[in-house]
Amino acid sequence: MSQNSEPIIKIRNIHKRFHTLRGTVHALNNVTLDVMPGEVVVVVGPSGSGKSTMLRCINRLETIDGGSIVVDGIPLTGARNINKVRAEVGMVFQSFNLFPDRSALGNIMLAQRVVRKRRRAEAEAKAHDLLVKVGIPEKADAYPGQLSGGQQQRVAIARALAMDPKIMLFDEPTSALDPEMIKEVLDVMMALAKEGMTMIVVSHEMGFARAAADRAVFMDMGQIVEEDVPDVLFSNPSHERTKLFLSKIL
Amino acid sequence: MPDESSRTDPVQPASVLPPEHSGEGIPEPSAYERTIGWLASLPWWAIILGVVAVAVLYSMLTSVAYQRVIRFLTDDPQSSTTDLFSVVQIVGEPQSIIGRYVGETEDSVQTVIYNLLDDVIDHHLVTQTGFIESESPAAITVRTLDNQLITIPKDRIETEERTEDRDGVRITLTYIDRVTVTGIMTDRDDDTMTIRTVNEETTTFSTDRILSRESTVIPCDRDANPGCEDREVVTIERQGEIITGTLNTLSQTNMSLALPGGDTREIRQSDVDYFHVPTLTIAINQDRADRSVAPGDEVRIAFVEGTDITAALEELNSLEDIPVPLQYADGEARAALVSYPDIDAALEATGTGEVSGLVYLASDEDRLAVAGWMDENPDSGVILPTPPRECQRGCEVTVKLVDETISGAVLEETDDEITVQTVAPEFVVLDRDSILENRRMEPGVCALNNLRGCNAGIFLTLRVTFIAYALALLIGLIIGLMRVQHNPFLYAFSTLYVEVIRGIPLLVILLYAGFVVSPWLRDNTPISLSDEWEAIIGLAFGYGAFIAEIFRAGIQSISRGQMEAARSLGMSYPQAMRYVILPQAVRVVLPPLGNDFIAMLKDSALISVLALPDLLQLGRLYVSRTFRAFEGYNTVAILYLLMTLFLSMLVRIIERRSRLPG
Numbered sequence: 039m040s041q042n043s044e045p046i047i048k049i050r051n052i053h054k055r056f057h058t059l060r061g062t063v064h065a066l067n068n069v070t071l072d073v074m075p076g077e078v079v080v081v082v083g084p085s086g087s088g089k090s091t092m093l094r095c096i097n098r099l100e101t102i103d104g105g106s107i108v109v110d111g112i113p114l115t116g117a118r119n120i121n122k123v124r125a126e127v128g129m130v131f132q133s134f135n136l137f138p139d140r141s142a143l144g145n146i147m148l149a150q151r152v153v154r155k156r157r158r159a160e161a162e163a164k165a166h167d168l169l170v171k172v173g174i175p176e177k178a179d180a181y182p183g184q185l186s187g188g189q190q191q192r193v194a195i196a197r198a199l200a201m202d203p204k205i206m207l208f209d210e211p212t213s214a215l216d217p218e219m220i221k222e223v224l225d226v227m228m229a230l231a232k233e234g235m236t237m238i239v240v241s242h243e244m245g246f247a248r249a250a251a252d253r254a255v256f257m258d259m260g261q262i263v264e265e266d267v268p269d270v271l272f273s274n275p276s277h278e279r280t281k282l283f284l285s286k287i288l
Numbered sequence: 289m290p291d292e293s294s295r296t297d298p299v300q301p302a303s304v305l306p307p308e309h310s311g312e313g314i315p316e317p318s319a320y321e322r323t324i325g326w327l328a329s330l331p332w333w334a335i336i337l338g339v340v341a342v343a344v345l346y347s348m349l350t351s352v353a354y355q356r357v358i359r360f361l362t363d364d365p366q367s368s369t370t371d372l373f374s375v376v377q378i379v380g381e382p383q384s385i386i387g388r389y390v391g392e393t394e395d396s397v398q399t400v401i402y403n404l405l406d407d408v409i410d411h412h413l414v415t416q417t418g419f420i421e422s423e424s425p426a427a428i429t430v431r432t433l434d435n436q437l438i439t440i441p442k443d444r445i446e447t448e449e450r451t452e453d454r455d456g457v458r459i460t461l462t463y464i465d466r467v468t469v470t471g472i473m474t475d476r477d478d479d480t481m482t483i484r485t486v487n488e489e490t491t492t493f494s495t496d497r498i499l500s501r502e503s504t505v506i507p508c509d510r511d512a513n514p515g516c517e518d519r520e521v522v523t524i525e526r527q528g529e530i531i532t533g534t535l536n537t538l539s540q541t542n543m544s545l546a547l548p549g550g551d552t553r554e555i556r557q558s559d560v561d562y563f564h565v566p567t568l569t570i571a572i573n574q575d576r577a578d579r580s581v582a583p584g585d586e587v588r589i590a591f592v593e594g595t596d597i598t599a600a601l602e603e604l605n606s607l608e609d610i611p612v613p614l615q616y617a618d619g620e621a622r623a624a625l626v627s628y629p630d631i632d633a634a635l636e637a638t639g640t641g642e643v644s645g646l647v648y649l650a651s652d653e654d655r656l657a658v659a660g661w662m663d664e665n666p667d668s669g670v671i672l673p674t675p676p677r678e679c680q681r682g683c684e685v686t687v688k689l690v691d692e693t694i695s696g697a698v699l700e701e702t703d704d705e706i707t708v709q710t711v712a713p714e715f716v717v718l719d720r721d722s723i724l725e726n727r728r729m730e731p732g733v734c735a736l737n738n739l740r741g742c743n744a745g746i747f748l749t750l751r752v753t754f755i756a757y758a759l760a761l762l763i764g765l766i767i768g769l770m771r772v773q774h775n776p777f778l779y780a781f782s783t784l785y786v787e788v789i790r791g792i793p794l795l796v797i798l799l800y801a802g803f804v805v806s807p808w809l810r811d812n813t814p815i816s817l818s819d820e821w822e823a824i825i826g827l828a829f830g831y832g833a834f835i836a837e838i839f840r841a842g843i844q845s846i847s848r849g850q851m852e853a854a855r856s857l858g859m860s861y862p863q864a865m866r867y868v869i870l871p872q873a874v875r876v877v878l879p880p881l882g883n884d885f886i887a888m889l890k891d892s893a894l895i896s897v898l899a900l901p902d903l904l905q906l907g908r909l910y911v912s913r914t915f916r917a918f919e920g921y922n923t924v925a926i927l928y929l930l931m932t933l934f935l936s937m938l939v940r941i942i943e944r945r946s947r948l949p950g
Contacts, residue, residue, distance in 0.1 A: 097856055099856065127856070129853075131853060133847075135847075135849035136853075137854075137872070138948060148868075153857060153863070198857070201858060
């Protein structure tokens with residue numbers, strides 16, 4: 039946990055437009071957000087509200103059309119630092135995106151070897167530790183095709199953690215899972231939050247948000263409508279739009 | 289269905305069956321059904337392979353023609369050879385040549401070298417003029433007119449001319465500067481190279497043909513080599529060979545015989561001592577000379593016992609004007625052959641009208657006998673209507689070649705046969721350090737221990753295909769990667785390449801490579817492409833476009849999430865391509881790549897337009913030489929089929945190995 043009082047992520051007035059055949063979609067409209075080190079932020083909002091886009095902008099899988107993002111003191115303007123930033127920012131996807139031609143161990147080891155240039159033995163030891171941490175040490179040699187969705191997502195979390203990131207981004211990590219597998223993934227995320235990892239989680243898991251999050255953010259139409267402590271936001275939202283949305287999902 | 293009633297339904301309930309069948313369950317399948325069932329359980333390639341194997345075996349067992357075609361199409365590899373390379377080496381120091389002479393003489397090494405320099409090896413003479421600087425018994429050092437010091441060993445000096453001058457002794461020298469060794473390299477190690485400059489020639493023949501024989505025995509030096517045997521050197525006057533066969537062609541200079549075994553032999557007239565070609569002699573009855581043959585008549589033709597009447601009648605029917613009474617073939621008349629014990633009897637019978645005529649493929653003596661009989665019996669009533677005609681084709685002839693004298697060492701001799709080495713092989717052993725220039729080094733005889741010498745047929749097809757495919761993979765990978773870039777120049781260039789090449793027939797691309805690109809390169813750059821490389825480059829660029837599209841599709845088939853996951857872990861674009869996308873894409877594209885490899889193997893048949901002796905070209909050559917189109921093209925097809933079947937099995941195995949678990 040960092041003792042730094044500066045925000046580790048500074049998002050200032052960012053804009054993002056997608057140009058499609060039907061016209062321009064303003065996916066992010068003047069979004070500003072600060073995340074302090076060790077903070078867990080849950081982002082909720084209806085489909086198409088720009089939650090995922092914001093997340094993807096933070097590690098530059100999407101470029102921004104205006105504003106600025108500073109991650110751990112590094113501005114994401116030029117492409118020069120981008121791989122350095124990405125290595126510090128772990129990302130977990132809705133569709134897992136494990137490498138299907140590598141075993142669980144291989145998935146976790148690859149970036150350690152290629153990006154962090156760790157030795158094989160070192161990377162393998164780290165991968166084993168992480169598999170223990172996410173609770174599936176016995177699946178080290180299994181291929182993604184042989185794992186359940188929950189197990190795959192846990193391997194994906196372990197893969198991101200292997201890079202020793204300062205920040206973890208979760209893009210709807212449980213949306214593609216069966217209800218009974220959601221818990222095993224949330225448990226891992228909960229443990230991570232308790233360790234003091236800075237996390238931004240796009241999720242509609244209210245239970246997780248209430249238990250682990252320091253702050254909840256509601257987004258709609260590419261804007262941040264309201265942000266507050268999860269308990270307050272979920273039980274007593276101030277905006278009509280938030281109330282309407284919450285009434286639908288609760 | 290109309291015929292359903294006639295079938296026995298095996299699953300009919302027992303109650304409706306007649307009593308005698310009531311105990312029967314499902315009947316045993318017939319042998320036919322069992323066979324079909326077994327065949328259906330086999331993999332597809334086993335069935336094709338089985339059919340091909342049966343066909344090939346049947347053909348091979350029934351005909352030697354196939355063995356000949358296969359030997360021809362595979363460049364006839366020997367099991368082993370000593371003719372590794374055909375070489376031309378330039379050597380600076382004649383002293384470094386270590387001669388070895390395998391012959392009947394026992395010359396010293398020095399003499400041998402001298403002989404080699406004089407006869408076998410070209411040498412390059414240089415003339416220099418200068419002043420003698422110093423002189424020793426072994427060498428002479430000369431200061432040339434342009435003030436350079438050269439030292440020349442005395443045994444290399446051919447001519448010298450000295451004049452006294454006021455500056456010193458002026459000398460003009462002609463000496464051997466460098467020598468060229470041409471021959472077959474038979475062996476080499478780190479230090480030396482053995483070159484056979486003269487090939488051995490031997491002849492084996494029957495001892496019956498020896499007319500006279502002189503021999504000298506060269507005792508071997510038992511002190512130096514205890515196990516050796518004395519050598520016998522002979523001079524033999526040998527009777528010319530006697531060849532019997534069927535005449536194919538006969539010209540002023542050459543004749544061609546079909547031998548009983550099915551081979552043909554060309555003989556130069558100058559080698560022929562004498563030969564006998566039978567002449568067709570016809571005699572007919574005078575009275576019948578004008579009487580034509582009516583349909584239904586019996587034409588009686590006399591022949592002499594023991595003569596070849598079939599060949600004679602063939603010759604008769606090939607005549608332009610057949611004597612009237614013998615025109616049995618046109619008039620639907622029957623020919624009756626009457627045999628007589630000798631020629632006189634046959635002629636008498638012709639005279640009496642017992643037979644219409646006499647046909648006879650006669651030797652020269654026999655023709656004289658006919659003429660003599662005619663002289664003796666002027667009123668016999670027999671006339672000889674056409675002048676005798678020599679057989680031009682199809683007759684059995686006997687040729688005797690001229691006698692000759694041969695000499696050499698006896699290699700082997702039995703009661704029946706003798707083998708004489710008429711030319712002894714000569715070898716030069718070179719010190720490899722002394723070689724100034726490797727002027728030429730070409731692969732020697734095709735053999736299993738010298739595969740680089742196999743440059744035709746199936747070897748060429750396979751080699752061209754493998755090299756061209758490896759190149760095409762490289763081109764395809766690079767162009768395929770360019771096709772998925774956002775950089776407009778890379779994308780435009782790669783798209784242009786793919787669209788242009790894909791739209792041109794491979795044959796045209798090959799012709800471009802061979803007759804446009806290669807000559808241009810030869811004229812404008814130092815690059816000179818061999819025919820084989822022209823073909824390889826043509827095939828590689830032609831297939832590169834297709835393989836590029838395969839790679840592009842393979843890369844694009846990997847979900848965007850994979851790239852995002854890799855990038856989010858901090859990998860650069862090339863790293864993500866190399867470690868994440870390409871390994872997955874390669875698995876996807878393996879089957880189409882395998883297909884393209886097989887297609888390229890087949891399309892390599894097109895390279896014969898560049899005059900390369902590939903499998904198809906050799907097949908065509910064989911067919912045009914022997915007119916055996918069926919065997920020739922069958923073998924070509926079977927060899928291609930066997931190669932592609934083997935490759936598709938290999939592709940399947942690789943595919944199965946690369947399948948992911950789960």
